[in-house]
Amino acid sequence: xxxxxxxxxxxxxxxxxxxxxxxxxLLRELVAHLRQNRTQLREEWARRxxxxxxxxxxxxxxIFAEATAVYDNYVEALETGTFEALQAYSRxxxxxxxxxxxxxxEVVGIVLLLRDVLARSLFxxxxxxxxxxxxxxxxxxxxxxxxxxxVAVGFVEERERIIRQQQEAIRELSTPVLQVRExxxxxxxxxxxxxxxxxxxxxxxxxxxxxxxxxxxxIDVTGxxxxxxxxxxxxxxxxxxxxxxxxxxxxxxxxxxxxxxxxTIGVDLSEMAxxxxxxxxxEEAERLLADRAAPTTQVREIAPESSR
Amino acid sequence: MEVPILRxxxxxxxxxxxALTDADLSHLREALIAQVGRSRCRGVIVDVTALDVxxxxxxxxLRDIAHMARLRGAETVIVGIQPDVxxxxxxxxxxxxxxxxxxxxxxxxxxxxxxxxxxYRETKPRRPSDRG
Amino acid sequence: MGEELRLPIAADVDVVEARQQxxxxxxxxxxxxxxxxxxxxxxxxxxxNILMYAKKGxxxxxxxxxxxxxxxxxxxxxxxxxxxxxxxxxxxxxSTSHGVGAxxxxxxxxxxxxxxxxxxxxxxTITMTKWRRAI
Numbered sequence: 031x032x033x034x035x036x037x038x039x040x041x042x043x044x045x046x047x048x049x050x051x052x053x054x055x056l057l058r059e060l061v062a063h064l065r066q067n068r069t070q071l072r073e074e075w076a077r078r079x080x081x082x083x084x085x086x087x088x089x090x091x092x093i094f095a096e097a098t099a100v101y102d103n104y105v106e107a108l109e110t111g112t113f114e115a116l117q118a119y120s121r122x123x124x125x126x127x128x129x130x131x132x133x134x135x136e137v138v139g140i141v142l143l144l145r146d147v148l149a150r151s152l153f154x155x156x157x158x159x160x161x162x163x164x165x166x167x168x169x170x171x172x173x174x175x176x177x178x179x180x181v182a183v184g185f186v187e188e189r190e191r192i193i194r195q196q197q198e199a200i201r202e203l204s205t206p207v208l209q210v211r212e213x214x215x216x217x218x219x220x221x222x223x224x225x226x227x228x229x230x231x232x233x234x235x236x237x238x239x240x241x242x243x244x245x246x247x248x249i250d251v252t253g254x255x256x257x258x259x260x261x262x263x264x265x266x267x268x269x270x271x272x273x274x275x276x277x278x279x280x281x282x283x284x285x286x287x288x289x290x291x292x293x294t295i296g297v298d299l300s301e302m303a304x305x306x307x308x309x310x311x312x313e314e315a316e317r318l319l320a321d322r323a324a325p326t327t328q329v330r331e332i333a334p335e336s337s338r
Numbered sequence: 339m340e341v342p343i344l345r346x347x348x349x350x351x352x353x354x355x356x357a358l359t360d361a362d363l364s365h366l367r368e369a370l371i372a373q374v375g376r377s378r379c380r381g382v383i384v385d386v387t388a389l390d391v392x393x394x395x396x397x398x399x400l401r402d403i404a405h406m407a408r409l410r411g412a413e414t415v416i417v418g419i420q421p422d423v424x425x426x427x428x429x430x431x432x433x434x435x436x437x438x439x440x441x442x443x444x445x446x447x448x449x450x451x452x453x454x455x456x457x458y459r460e461t462k463p464r465r466p467s468d469r470g
Numbered sequence: 471m472g473e474e475l476r477l478p479i480a481a482d483v484d485v486v487e488a489r490q491q492x493x494x495x496x497x498x499x500x501x502x503x504x505x506x507x508x509x510x511x512x513x514x515x516x517x518x519n520i521l522m523y524a525k526k527g528x529x530x531x532x533x534x535x536x537x538x539x540x541x542x543x544x545x546x547x548x549x550x551x552x553x554x555x556x557x558x559x560x561x562x563x564x565s566t567s568h569g570v571g572a573x574x575x576x577x578x579x580x581x582x583x584x585x586x587x588x589x590x591x592x593x594x595t596i597t598m599t600k601w602r603r604a605i
Contacts, residue, residue, distance in 0.1 A: 121538070191538065233504050236421035243441055267428040274424040276417075276440035357490065359482040360518065391489060391507055393514040394576065422507040430511055430576045 056162075057169045061109045063155060064148060072101050075140075075147045084139045087131045096123065100181075104144060108173050113180050120184025128189055137185045138178070145174045201230060207238040213245040214315050215277075218308070220253035228264040235268060239275045246315040247272055250308045252283030262291045269302060278318060279303065282311035341366045343373060348380040349450055350412075351443070354388050363399040371406045379412045381450035385443060387418030397432045404437040413453045414438065417446040479548075480526040485517040488529050492544065495531050499540045500602055509542055509600055512577040516546045516596055519573055524550020524593065534599060541582075541601035552590040560586070 064071065076097050079085055085093050099119070107116040124137070152170065156163035208216045217235050239247065249268070251257070257265070269279040280303045284292075292299060305311040339362045344351045350373055352366060370382060384400060386392065404414035415438040419427075427433075438453075440446050475495065477488050489510040496506040513529065520527035527548025534543045553559050560575050574596075578584040581598040588594040 229504075232425060233421065233502075236424060240421055240441065243445075267425075270428045270433065271421075271424040274419045274427065274434060274439045275421065276445055357486050359486050361482050390493070391510045391514060393511050393518070394573065395514075395518060420507075422504045425504055426507040426511045426580070429508060429580055430515075431579065432576075 052165070053169055056166050057108070060152070060166055060170055061105060063151070064105045064108070067151060068101065068105075071147055071151055072097055075101070075144050078143045078147060079140050082139060082143065084136045084143075085127075085132060088127070096127075099123070100141075100144065104148075104177055107177050107180070108170070111173070113176065116177065116180050117184050120181045121188050124185040124188035128185075128192060134182070134186060134189065138182045141178045141181045145178060148174070201227065206231065207235055209238075209242050209244075210312065211316075213243060213319060214312075215239065215242060215244045215247045216250065216308070216312070217247060218250045218253060221255075223254065223257070223261050223264075225260055225264070228261050232264065232268045232271065236271055236275060239272060239277045244277050246318050247277050247279045248282055248308065248311040248315050249279060250282045250311065251285075251288060252308060254283075254285075254288065257288045257291050259291060259295045262288070262295055262297070266292070266295075266297055266302075280305055280311045280314055282306065282308045341369070343369060345377070346447075348378065348454075349383060349447070350374065350377075350379055350381070351383045351385065353385045356388055357390070358396075360395050363396060367399050367403050367406075370403055371410075374407050374410045374412050379407075379410075380454050382407045382412050382414040383443065383446045383450070384414065384416050385418050385446075386416060386423075387420070387442070389423060390420065392419070392423050392427055392432070394430070394432055397427065397434060400434065401437055413450060413457075415440055415446045415449050417442050474530060474532040477529045477531070478526070479517050479520045479529055479546075482518075482521065485514055485521065488517045488531075489514040492531055492542070495533065496542050496600075499533055499542050501542070501600075505600070505602075508580050509544075512580040512598065512600075513544055515573055515577045516544070516598070520546060520548045520550070524548035527593075536601065539601050541599050543597070543599045546596040547593065549593040552592055552594055553586065553588040554590050556586050556588055 072094075076090075076094055079093060079097070080090070088096070100123070103116050103119045107113055127137075149167070149170070152163065152166055156166060206217060206219075208218075210216055215235070215238055217231065219231065223231070235247065235249075238244065249265070251265070265281070269281070272279045282305045284304055289299060292302075303314075305314050339356065339358060341352050341354055341358070341362070344353070350370065352370060354366075358366070366384075370384075373379065374382060382403065384403065386396075386400075389396070400414075400416055404416075407414045416434060417440050419439060438449060440449050475491055477491060478484060479488060492513040493506045493510040496509045501509065513531075517529055520529075527546060527550065530545040530547075532543050532545075534541045559573075560578065574586065577596075577598060580600070582601050583597075583599040585597045586594065587596075
């Protein structure tokens with residue numbers, strides 16, 4: 031009806047409720063056209079993909095099969111204005127093709143090619159009616175862009191998920207807890223520690239204490255550049271949890287900055303056994319182990335109360 | 339669920355076998371206090387190996403046991419806290435500060451033996467050379 | 471995801487049952503053993519709170535999904551006296567009975583999402599959720 035109105039809603043063209051009657055009608059017409067010409071448009075698209083040398087990791091049959099699914103999902107997203115199904119499909123597709131070595135630029139490339147193929151077919155169909163063509167494009171373009179975005183983001187998220195999974199697997203394999211002698215464990219912490227890694231280290235340490243029946247643990251943080259209060263808190267929790275398993279913890283390599291962070295979160299450093307460097311810490315640990323008759327820190331805490 | 343309490347020399351050993359309700363924990367506390375009071379008990383071991391979770395009530399009960407036992411002249415040591423349980427406890431903010439905790443029964447007995455000897459030494463007149 | 475388990479809380483055996491069921495559900499959701507223990511502990515605290523203050527109530531456990539993350543959701547409801555000052559109750563260390571109790575603030579620390587709705591004289595609903603870290 032009025033182009034002004036349809037232009038003002040063009041940014042939300044993908045939301046059916048805000049469409050004016052004519053825009054909704056145009057969208058229906060557009061979707062019908064895409065469905066009717068499905069076969070030939072899909073083939074055109076597959077041809078373009080091959081010409082652009084995309085998806086080289088896949089065979090032509092595979093490309094065609096995936097192209098069909100993408101096409102149908104694409105049209106459905108245009109029709110319904112909802113993108114959840116497309117998002118889910120994009121992730122599943124990514125899950126399939128990432129192990130095959132398909133790269134992000136390829137996925138973005140093919141979706142943009144489909145957008146182009148469909149746009150061209152619209153140009154052809156409405157070439158005699160520029161005004162109608164413009165209005166159809168008003169409906170088509172925002173939706174098509176959102177689709178490209180959805181598919182690309184789905185792919186990237188899946189990739190990131192896989193990378194995290196691989197990193198996790200690597201972490202699980204590498205056991206950072208070292209047993210240097212009987213009942214003495216060393217946990218050197220290196221680099222940047224995120225909360226997830228911190229939790230993992232604690233779990234591994236506690237299990238190691240149990241498995242090795244460790245009495246003393248030396249946690250060396252020389253290699254840790256900086257520690258935020260969250261991770262510092264985590265360190266304190268680790269010391270406390272180790273104590274519950276009967277192990278004394280000596281923390282070594284505390285930089286002045288990290289010591290400051292600990293003080294800031296309320297840690298009483300006089301309560302925490304600390305030694306300047308790892309070597310010193312190991313020596314102190316050995317002293318504690320050898321001197322079995324000496325009271326441990328724990329026992330000092332339960333010295334007889336004055337109530338007796 | 340009755341928790342079996344065994345006597346080993348001068349020590350009492352309470353072995354928790356399975357998940358305990360709050361009422362079970364309270365009964366355990368009463369039973370231990372009664373037995374410590376009756377006999378000349380020097381130490382109490384509570385074995386929590388079988389507990390797959392320890393919440394604030396469990397921790398409070400263990401602290402009560404240790405406190406009451408101490409008033410009657412006995413040391414308490416908690417043995418067998420599982421790694422996962424220990425981690426959950428510290429995250430919940432529960433501490434057993436003031437109560438001895440060791441890895442297992444063997445360590446618990448060794449601990450009590452050392453403690454008994456130390457306390458014996460402490461009650462003797464102090465000489466400067468005694469403190470190591 | 472649809473799977474939901476409603477558990478009555480009226481006696482202290484129910485507290486044990488609730489946390490064991492919570493652990494089992496967390497296992498189904500793929501949580502690690504350590505996280506299962508954490509969830510069980512949080513449920514234990516909340517269930518005990520129901521017993522202590524409201525005498526009886528209900529805990530509903532369910533699996534939830536957010537994108538590609540799975541999680542466990544716990545809803546504890548009762549028709550008890552309600553919490554007069556939620557903010558104060560959430561401060562660690564505050565408790566109206568028996569001194570130390572981890573209770574609400576403790577459970578909140580363990581969970582990713584935590585919400586308390588309470589009306590004095592009507593009752594309390596606590597909703598808490600823990601998500602598996604997305605891998």
